[in-house]
Amino acid sequence: MTWWSLLCGVIAVAFLIVGFGMLIRAGVQIYRHVRLGRPDPHRAGPVGARLKTMLKESLGHTRMLKWGIVGAAHWFVMIGFGALFLTLVEATGETFSPSFEIPWLGNQAWYGLFVEFIALTTVLGILTLIVIRQRQHPRNVGLKSRFAGSNFVQAYFVELVILGIGLCIFGIRGFKAANGLLPYPTWAAPISTWLGSWLPAWLWAISVIALIKVIISMVWAIVVARNLSMGVAWHRFLAFFNIYFKREDSGRTALGALKPMLSNGEVLDLDEADPEKDTFGAGRVEDFSWKGWLDFSTCTECGRCQSQCPAWNTAKPLSPKLLVLALRDHSFAKAPYLRAGGGVDPATGEEKMSEADLAAYAHADPLGMLEAQRPLIGGPEIDDQGRNVGGIIDPEVLWDCTTCGACVEQCPVDIEHVDHIVDMRRYQVMIESEFPSELGGLFRNLENKGNPWGQNNKDRMEWAKDLPFEVPVITDTIERDHEYLFWVGCAGAFDDRGKKTTRAVAELMHMAAVGFAVLGTNETCTGDPARRAGNEFLFQMLAQATVETINDAFGERTSRKIVVTCPHCFNTLSNEYGDLGGNYEVIHHTQLLNRLVRDRRLIVRKPVDRAARQDVTYHDPCYLGRHNKVYTPPRELIEASGVTLTEMPRNSARALCCGAGGARMWMEEKIGKRINLERTDEALDTGADKILTGCPFCKVMLTDGLTARQGAPAEGAGGRDIADVEVLDVAQMLLAGVKGER
Numbered sequence: 001m002t003w004w005s006l007l008c009g010v011i012a013v014a015f016l017i018v019g020f021g022m023l024i025r026a027g028v029q030i031y032r033h034v035r036l037g038r039p040d041p042h043r044a045g046p047v048g049a050r051l052k053t054m055l056k057e058s059l060g061h062t063r064m065l066k067w068g069i070v071g072a073a074h075w076f077v078m079i080g081f082g083a084l085f086l087t088l089v090e091a092t093g094e095t096f097s098p099s100f101e102i103p104w105l106g107n108q109a110w111y112g113l114f115v116e117f118i119a120l121t122t123v124l125g126i127l128t129l130i131v132i133r134q135r136q137h138p139r140n141v142g143l144k145s146r147f148a149g150s151n152f153v154q155a156y157f158v159e160l161v162i163l164g165i166g167l168c169i170f171g172i173r174g175f176k177a178a179n180g181l182l183p184y185p186t187w188a189a190p191i192s193t194w195l196g197s198w199l200p201a202w203l204w205a206i207s208v209i210a211l212i213k214v215i216i217s218m219v220w221a222i223v224v225a226r227n228l229s230m231g232v233a234w235h236r237f238l239a240f241f242n243i244y245f246k247r248e249d250s251g252r253t254a255l256g257a258l259k260p261m262l263s264n265g266e267v268l269d270l271d272e273a274d275p276e277k278d279t280f281g282a283g284r285v286e287d288f289s290w291k292g293w294l295d296f297s298t299c300t301e302c303g304r305c306q307s308q309c310p311a312w313n314t315a316k317p318l319s320p321k322l323l324v325l326a327l328r329d330h331s332f333a334k335a336p337y338l339r340a341g342g343g344v345d346p347a348t349g350e351e352k353m354s355e356a357d358l359a360a361y362a363h364a365d366p367l368g369m370l371e372a373q374r375p376l377i378g379g380p381e382i383d384d385q386g387r388n389v390g391g392i393i394d395p396e397v398l399w400d401c402t403t404c405g406a407c408v409e410q411c412p413v414d415i416e417h418v419d420h421i422v423d424m425r426r427y428q429v430m431i432e433s434e435f436p437s438e439l440g441g442l443f444r445n446l447e448n449k450g451n452p453w454g455q456n457n458k459d460r461m462e463w464a465k466d467l468p469f470e471v472p473v474i475t476d477t478i479e480r481d482h483e484y485l486f487w488v489g490c491a492g493a494f495d496d497r498g499k500k501t502t503r504a505v506a507e508l509m510h511m512a513a514v515g516f517a518v519l520g521t522n523e524t525c526t527g528d529p530a531r532r533a534g535n536e537f538l539f540q541m542l543a544q545a546t547v548e549t550i551n552d553a554f555g556e557r558t559s560r561k562i563v564v565t566c567p568h569c570f571n572t573l574s575n576e577y578g579d580l581g582g583n584y585e586v587i588h589h590t591q592l593l594n595r596l597v598r599d600r601r602l603i604v605r606k607p608v609d610r611a612a613r614q615d616v617t618y619h620d621p622c623y624l625g626r627h628n629k630v631y632t633p634p635r636e637l638i639e640a641s642g643v644t645l646t647e648m649p650r651n652s653a654r655a656l657c658c659g660a661g662g663a664r665m666w667m668e669e670k671i672g673k674r675i676n677l678e679r680t681d682e683a684l685d686t687g688a689d690k691i692l693t694g695c696p697f698c699k700v701m702l703t704d705g706l707t708a709r710q711g712a713p714a715e716g717a718g719g720r721d722i723a724d725v726e727v728l729d730v731a732q733m734l735l736a737g738v739k740g741e742r
């Protein structure tokens with residue numbers, strides 16, 4: 001050992017002690033931070049299933065690989081982070097002695113090849129990610145960039161660290177080769193051997209580069225430890241936990257059913273709930289569960305959610321990424337105050353700290369105090385020092401969400417945006433009575449009339465008028481030969497466009513001799529819009545009444561099949577009523593019709609002339625597709641109908657929402673381009689004559705979009721004549737095919 005290698009070694013050890021020490025301390029701080037959230041005790045098990053999902057999603061990169069080359073590049077970088085840890089141990093030894101190698105392992109040819117390969121793929125992977133970040137930089141693509149609003153300095157730092165470490169590995173190995181110290185055959189270290197043939201035999205360079213490698217690694221550790229909210233770095237550790245503790249132990253994303261309202265870790269029984277003791281949604285950041293706090297801390301700022309969000313894509317202020325980042329920054333800023341014993345006592349609504357303690361805290365941490373006093377929801381408010389002392393989340397942002405689930409579907413670390421957004425809406429509606437004025441009418445209509453439009457329930461069977469057969473209405477219990485309860489839904493009963501779908505489905509079932517009956521005037525709204533708008537009281541009221549009605553209708557029958565045309569009803573009936581004693585086998589009409597076509601109980605008369613085939617496109621309803629993963633049956637049905645399907649660029653799991661979900665159907669859209677217009681333009685750009693869908697709400701939104709474009713054709717459809725384009729439900733197209741009316 002020479003004096004310079006001893007010096008290098010001592011410096012390296014000093015960095016390692018400080019770096020690892022700070023990192024371990026920071027890990028404990030994050031743990032304490034996350035525990036500030038409310039209890040949520042049902043996320044730990046079953047351990048086996050959760051571990052499997054975690055390993056599949058992280059090591060298999062199942063979510064990330066959907067993003068093609070980015071996913072592959074990220075996989076190599078992630079593997080490199082773990083697999084190259086031993087090169088840090090080696091580098092530490094090499095600072096003391098240039099010929100150091102890990103005993104036994106260090107001179108194995110396979111190990112040499114392994115490190116060579118992983119180091120190379122790490123360098124190539126990070127270079128790919130660097131290029132992608134630059135190509136998608138907001139300066140090139142503006143707000144379309146998924147990185148718009150992300151912290152670039154932190155991202156550049158992480159990228160340079162990884163690149164630097166990868167290059168140092170080759171530098172060390174290259175100089176080792178030049179000095180004849182590389183213990184591997186050429187095939188096991190081809191790049192390093194080649195580098196060595198060019199480099200001078202400077203022994204000291206091995207220790208110096210090894211020291212640089214250690215310093216880079218430990219500077220990373222120190223910076224990360226000093227920045228607990230640096231998700232771009234911390235997700236390397238936290239993502240594993242976030243995926244493990246995801247809402248669904250089956251491994252599904254947090255879509256479909258909404259998370260029930262929890263208070264103290266248990267589902268809140270609204271009949272027993274006490275506003276002085278219980279938590280009603282999230283009115284402050286500390287009202288989110290610990291999983292919420294873990295979500296906020298884990299966000300990598302990758303912006304995949306943002307890139308898919310219909311609100312953000314139509315120039316509205318909501319970005320799921322920015323929403324999560326705002327909650328993250330606020331949670332970290334407020335945490336010291338909460339740890340000091342601060343917060344609002346739910347029983348009294350008063351501050352928990354004594355006046356003296358509060359004054360002392362405010363004196364010691366004035367900025368933290370300022371942050372702690374900011375409301376969770378509210379518009380911006382700038383104080384005389386230019387600081388925003390207004391809300392963390394703007395009300396416009398909160399109410400822009402259509403609950404389409406595109407963010408949840410794409411998030412690589414399983415953040416549960418929709419549940420968090422609805423939790424905030426719940427508090428605003430049930431405790432603050434603060435919501436867009438249009439929702440007041442919706443809530444009143446649902447409460448008084450049992451449907452969102454405030455129509456008379458006696459008109460619920462209007463859709464069946466003039467049908468060439470009698471539609472059986474259940475008066476007591478469903479009859480034996482009625483296999484299905486046909487749930488019509490409010491849109492299917494009251495909206496003229498929805499009624500056409502209902503009639504088509506009824507006709508098709510009748511033609512295929514499927515026994516069905518309806519509830520007629522006994523049907524009411526399932527409560528979906530109330531729940532997504534945050535009015536859990538109203539949802540529970542409607543849902544309990546509906547479950548009772550349906551259970552009565554089925555009586556003692558064990559086979560409880562329901563067919564629905566509305567994906568929102570489909571979702572609520574199949575995924576949310578189980579908690580209230582309503583367990584049914586629910587099927588969407590596209591699934592049933594597809595089955596009937598396959599079984600040849602419905603025969604489509606296809607056009608003989610292929611040139612006469614109509615061009616159609618299909619819009620995936622969010623609550624059928626993303627929330628319930630029904631993508632194939634409607635497409636198979638379309639294919640079977642003898643038409644030519646052209647997909648829109650955003651389809652299936654990445655389909656763009658029509659803008660109606662999350663009770664947005666009943667709210668004004670005041671900012672940016674209307675979402676339904678954006679989607680209609682995309683549909684028209686396919687050149688389709690017919691825009692098909694499988695949801696009455698999507699049908700309304702797309703029809704409105706089409707009407708707007710037909711009034712101003714120059715603005716959409718690339719100037720082609722769109723006068724004859726129409727929006728249809730898949731069932732209507734099938735009916736025409738079966739009747740040979742095309």
Ligand code: SF4
Nearest residue numbers: 309401402404405407
């Ligand atoms: S659910 Fe849809 S609209 Fe809401 S934040 Fe996510 S992507 Fe945006």
Ligand code: SF4
Nearest residue numbers: 299300302303305411
């Ligand atoms: S997709 Fe997930 S990790 Fe990426 S920015 Fe959005 S919330 Fe964060």
